[in-house]
Amino acid sequence: MSSEKEGAFHIVDVPSITPGPLRATLRTSDGVRVEAVHAPYKAPHTDSVTDTAIVVAHGFTGSVDRPAVRRAARAFGRRAGVVTFSFRGHGRSGGRSTVGDREVLDLAAAVAWARELGYARVATVGFSMGGSVVLRHAALHKDPADGARTDAVVAVSAPARWYYRGTAPMRRLHWVVTRPAGRLVGRYGLRTRIHDRDWDPVPMPPVEAVPLIAPTPLLIVHGDRDPYFPVDHPRMLAAAGPAELWIEPGMGHAENAADDALLARIADWLSVP
Incomplete structure (x- = not known):
């Protein structure tokens, strides 16, 4: 495998934003087709919409239609x-x-x-693998003229460093990713098609991306019962650059463990100027 915050959510009239849910197929810069869904926010009992979007990056083995992703989308959709x-x-x-x-x-x-x-205004929220992706994306897309830049970043249950095998779930994940039999399990059991090549070059680790994100606002969220990555990961990320850190008591891992109350708090954080 290769390698000043813009303000609160405020309701405005944005005629160019599509008025209803929309499915699309996007094409990445390297030619991969990516399925995507847009759900616009509308204030109750009005025709107004917000000028802010939250882009959700799911974890490994997730997808746009997985229940936990749809639940996160509904929670964020109450604000953006x-x-x-x-x-x-x-x-x-x-x-x-x-x-x-x-x-x-x-x-x-x-x-x-x-x-x-x-x-x-576009904010990104990533979970687990998606958390590492939003960090690296924010570090790489900072030019104000870049249409792919982000205005705020939230990484939930993200690793700080690559190749971590300190927990049993991560050792199992490495088996799935690195072994032919594991990739078959990934394809047929987890519905995830995994590349069979090692990273070359190794991408920038998330902890090295964090210092490059400022002045874009950054929030790190992690559960103190995460079975994949212990709390030294979020602490390392938060210490690497300007970031707010939430260690959530009793929370497990990623979008499956993020309840509606936490998702609402994340949306509230994104709305603070």
Whole structure:
């Protein structure tokens, strides 16, 4: 595998934003087709919409139609327009998963699409593998003229460093990714098509991306009962650059463990100027 915050959510009239849910197939800069869904926000009892979109980056083996992703989209949709998508090798998207490397291109396509839909402000929220992707994406897309740039970043249950095998779930994941038999399990058991090549070159680790994100606002969220990555990962990320850190008592891993109350708090954080 290869390698000043813009303000609160405020309700405005944005005629160019599509008025209803929309499915699309995006094409990344390296030619991969990525399925995506846009759900616009509308204030209750009005025809107004918000000028902000949240782009959701799911975890490994997730997809745009997985229940936990749809639940997150509904929670965020109470405050903003929402774009969800399936990373390469997941769902109906093409290509094969590179487990966080070239997935940055998938996220860039989704963010650019949100801006094409008419949103003036776009935030990214990533879970687990998607958390590592939103960090690297924010570090790589900082030019104000870049249509794929993000205006705020939230990484939930993200690793700080690559090749971590310190927990049993991560050892199992490495078996799935690196062994032919594991990739068969990934394809047929987890519905995830995984690339059979090692990273070359190794992509920038998330902890090295964090210092490059400022002045874009950054929030790190992690559960203190995460079975994949212990709390030294989020602490390392938060210490690497300007970031707010939430360690959530009793929370497990990623979108499956993020309840509606936490998702609402994340949306509230994104709305703070």
